[in-house]
Amino acid sequence: MGAGRVERSLDRGRMRLPDEETPVPSDEEPPDGWYVDRRAWLIGAASVLGATAGELLSPALPTAGESAPEDPTRVPGAVPSAYGVRSRFERAQRVTTATHSLTPYQSLHGIVTPSSLHFERHHNGVPAINPHRHRLLVHGLVDRPLMLSMDELTRFPSLTRTLCIECSGNTGKEWKDPVGRTVQETHGLMSTSEWTGVQLATVLAECGIRPDAMWVLAEGGDAAAMTRSLPLKEVLNEAVLCYAHNGEALRPEQGYPLRLVIPGWEGNTCIKWLRRLKLGAAPFMTREETARYTDLMPDGKARQFTFVMEAKSVITSPSGGQRIEPGFVEIRGLAWSGRGKITTVEVSMDGGRMWDQAQLQEPVLPKCHTRFRFGWRWKGEDVLLQSRCADETGYVQPTRAALVAARGVHSSYHYNAIQTWKIARDGLVTNVHL
Amino acid sequence: MYTYNAALVVVGIALSGSGVGLAEESIGYGVGRPVTVAEVQAWDIDITPTGAGLPPGRGTVIQGATVYAAKCASCHGPTGIEGPQNRLVGGHGSLDSEHPVKTIGSFWPYATTLYDYIRRAMPWNAPQSLTPDEVYAVVAWLLHQNGIVPADAVMDAGTLPAVRMPNREGFVADPRPDVGSHE
Incomplete structure (x- = not known):
């Protein structure tokens, strides 16, 4: 993760992403102390430890003294507001670090991630951008290089899609050990939103793509000038230059005022604060596609341009840090695939020996979260709870053992193995590896 | 409309x-609207492996040591090994081991990427603040620290693209789906 400001460099306890270099092990460092931001964990722990799944889904009402009338039917309520905020009794929040934040899936419902809880990953902070001054430059192997204002970009024919964006490092701490204590920590680097913008193909056609253009460099207007080379033919299919997110202008942390969104591809290709597109004959080989975001294999070779996020699922409730009670428990989770639609999700209570079909909630959209559910009665026994999904290409989410056998444990990215939550007899749920 | x-x-x-x-x-x-040449030049900061985009200027290993000590060492350590931020030097031959160490010397496939990245993103607290001569110099120093160029090396638009990185052949295409298919 590049050099850091001094105050960051002193913060040795923060959580690191897989693409942030692992510090050289030293005797002074606690063996597992470097990857968890302790302050962040305290916040996360306070919100989950000791709480039942029910409490997490529907937080307990405030104690006496917090201002809510005893009987709200006898007191006039608040007047309309210009821009809404959630109830002050709702506490779900992102776990934040210096470079990223994680979505609290243990507390969320449905498939759309609230904009305020959408995960973040920045390479040198969130820039403050005046949309009236922001421009998109399109140049390189085009007939007509163009400079486009935000007003001009919104004049093109528009498109809206509901899509999941997943960081390639999502669940990337799980390659070696069961590190994440909650689903927020294990799977919080993904979010689903409704995205609106203009198709990349429309804007590039306006500029006239030259026949020798094979790659496009997308560059952000942030302090990292974050950059990826993308194969032109593939991104012309579906990529969207987005200016809206869940119906309103993008949030600053999501790329305001303009973000490239490539359905199904790793989040770092969805360049935020987009200010430049340059067409070229070959990849530009930036740091982010050589030194970073490449997947190191056991033979020492690294896979490059590993764009697609393969099918994956996770049970969000019950999940790590929650405690369940005997009786009816609805198992709830999310499944998604960067290659298309989810076709099936199965649930296992015994670590993958027996599987039951879960119910998929419509709509089942391609390259998007699909909510699944399974009604279950817990009788207090030991449980190894898993979910396994398949997508429309026939791909089946692999076990952790199969994934590690194929790729070793040093590839950092694209960990999509079956997640196991252990439910102990006291009802407490923890992250385990089988 | x-x-x-x-x-x-x-x-x-x-x-x-x-x-x-x-x-x-x-x-x-x-x-x-059409773009002016000046507008393109102001933003066109990428450098390709062929060296396209490299500006005029030059820098030596010795000059680079000075730049590095002043602007890089506080995050990357006095010799590029100590951190606390990304380790830049060493790790040669470690990629297929139990403890792979990915550095410029052990992992980066193209020397031109150094110029591109340092110019666009470093130093962390003042990106795009280095002059072309400073970037060439610190690139020369980093390559020398990794044993890739000699102590008297001079980096410029001609010499930098000619530097052959040790891990140049270390990358392969994405073979996925490699696991999990049609179980």
Whole structure:
């Protein structure tokens, strides 16, 4: 993760992403102390430890003294507001670090991630951008290089899609050990939103793509000038230059005022604060596609341009840090695939020996979260709870053992193995590896 | 805007009727304005492996040591090994071991990427603040620290693309799906 400001460099306890270099092990460092931001964990722990799944889904009402009338039917309520905020009794929040934040899936419902809880990953902070001054430059192997204002970009024919964006490092701490204590920590680097913008193909056609253009460099207007080379033919299919997110202008942390969104591809290709597109004959080989975001294999070779996020699922409730009670428990989770639609999700209570079909909630959209559910009665026994999904290409989410056998444990990215939550007899749920 | 779109549709129908599709290349939306050379130059900061984009200027290993000590060492350590931020030096031959160490010397496939990245993103607290000579110099120092160029090396638009990185052949195409298919 590049050099850091001094105050960051002193913060040795923060959580690191897989693409942030692992510090050289030293005797002074606690063996597992470097990857968890302790302050962040305290916040996360306070919100989950000791709480039942029910409490997490529907937080307990405030104690006496917090201002809510005893009987709200006898007191006039608040007047309309210009821009809404959630109830002050709702506490779900992102776990934040210096470079990223994680979505609290243990507390969320449905498939759309609230904009305020959408995960973040920045390479040198969130820039403050005046949309009236922001421009998109399109140049390189085009007939007509163009400079486009935000007003001009919104004049093109528009498109809206509901899509999941997943960081390639999502669940990337799980390659070696069961590190994440909650689903927020294990799977919080993904979010689903409704995205609106203009198709990349429309804007590039306006500029006239030259026949020798094979790659496009997308560059952000942030302090990292974050950059990826993308194969032109593939991104012309579906990529969207987005200016809206869940119906309103993008949030600053999501790329305001303009973000490239490539359905199904790793989040770092969805360049935020987009200010430049340059067409070229070959990849530009930036740091982010050589030194970073490449997947190191056991033979020492690294896979490059590993764009697609393969099918994956996770049970969000019950999940790590929650405690369940005997009786009816609805198992709830999310499944998604960067290659298309989810076709099936199965649930296992015994670590993958027996599987039951879960119910998929419509709509089942391609390259998007699909909510699944399974009604279950817990009788207090030991449980190894898993979910396994398949997508429309026939791909089946692999076990952790199969994934590690194929790729070793040093590839950092694209960990999509079956997640196991252990439910102990006291009802407490923890992250385990089988 | 409505009028404009309506006009486009009319043109499209007319062209379709005559056997010609509504090709955006030939009609377009008339959105955006032409770019000046100066506008492109102001933002066109990428450097490709061929060296395209490298500016005039030059830097030596010795000059680079000074730049590095002043602007890089506080995060990357006095010799590029100590951190606390990314380790830049060493790790040669470690990639297929139990403890792979990915550095510029052990992992980066192209020397030109150093110029591109340092210019665009470093130093962390003042990106795009280094002069071309400073970037060339610190690149020279980093390559020398990794044993890739000699102590008297001079980096410029001619010499930098010619530097062969040790891990140049260390990357392969994405073979996925490699696991999990059609179980």
